[in-house]
Amino acid sequence: MDITTRLAPGLCLKNPVLSASGTFAYGEEFSRMFDLSLLGGVVTKGISLHSKEGNPTPRVCETSCGMLNAIGLENIGVDAFIAQKLPFLGTFDTEVVVNFFGTDEDEYVHMAQKLDIEGVSAIEMNVSCPNIKKGGIEFGKDPQILNRLVAQVRKSTTKPLIVKLSPMVTHIGEMALAAQEGGADALTCSNTFPAMAIDENTWKPMLGNITGGLSGPAVKPIALRIVWEVSRQAAIPVIASGGVTSWRDAVQFLLAGASAVEIGSFSLRDPLCFGGIIQGLIRYMQDNGLESITEIIGKLRTP
């Protein structure tokens, strides 16, 4: 049985299950709980050029079937990441996908150049960040800005380039094509959804940052629709991210067109969930007489 999945030239995962950015830190804590080599890939916490302190607390809040977070992209910065975290990730037999972001085009380019090194299997661009030089509009919200940004980053790296799309756009397919034409090898669909929660007793927001990103099972049906829509329009592979909690969810995302799935919030609750999801997927394929994962990907039966 073949459960390998190809995301880009030179990037083939041994199975379609990855961690998601921001819920896996740099892998050290999880490595004390299970062998990271069982994963198709590890996606690191989002890295920026300089270290970032993040938002005031409280930074998380539980909601119905999910959670809000406003961590504020706290991270140690790319140089410290390369020196202190990357070598450790290299000791596992898994692909290392480094998630990164910038505040302007130059910073994205600079980051891509710095990450064009041994030990990095691919880079995943977070484009749901405000463009400081363009009045704060998110890179991922304007197809022209996104296309240009992706093209600039593409020229600056030899690594497979994954663009993590923002879900907060009118036409997600248009953004997918803008990234694809800019030279993206694959697309991650998608990010958290801007949301908020209020304490009716104190009349205060539940998060220090007032608003945050919604994730978890609550967003899965939306993520499923986005994956389906993007994979119909884009020619490049799609990585699903949004509320995966089980092998059943993973199969559904594959049917919708994803070539791989990232598991995020659920692994905060159940850090050992990865193995069970991979095993469940294998059992599902055995039970259904499937030889290859490609027999599922995008095979949704529509009327």
Added chain:
Amino acid sequence: MKECNALVKDNRQVAQDTCLMTLACEFSPFTPGQFLMLRLTGTCEPFLRRPLAVLSYREGAVELLYKVIGRGTSLLAGTKKGEELSVLGPLGKGFSDPRPEEEAVYIAGGTGLPPILAMAERTGRGRLIIGARTKDDIPLWQRMQNIGDVEVTTTTEDGSLGIRGVATQALGDVLKTIQQPCMIYACGPAGMLKQAARLAQDFGARCEVSIEERMACGFGVCSACVVRTTTGNQRVCTQGPVFDASCIEWGQ
């Protein structure tokens, strides 16, 4: 740290909105201040685990003393003997022992009692100060009176038990009476911890505080539960919850 399903051996109310749960699980070694992340089994709702400080661990049984505050703790309070909970732990860094020459002073307020009581029971000596709003909020009264050589002082805001006032007033009074070096252990509301840290400084005592902050994972990956320290943000779940009080930037 490990994840396991643990059988509820006992779960009962011991004060107003406060329950004592006993779980059957192996979690050795355990240091007071460490905590577990708990969730119900067989359901995705509530989504996140709840962090609860361990009160005691002995021969395969963990005691958890917890305040029923919201949806998650209400559901925990509703679990019955024989049911199973999913447990992750033990997590975090606990309190350090007092030096032989030091007098240990423990102070707890609000939801801060479990790790403090755990520490007092571990050392079996020192002064224990419990602060509550009213008499009915204080659990395990008898048990607290019988911890080795520990002398208990209680404060209530309404004067229904012990001294009328707040725990930090009593802490100041207790510290005045002690001649030898002191080690203060504190857990409770931020204002109380800040005041305990200040008193420790005034009296030249060492002080460790157990910090409460909203968490998602409890094992160091999500960076939700940070606290500002003199060396930058630290994660309460893995670098704490117990910190040297002099390292915390208390703010306003």
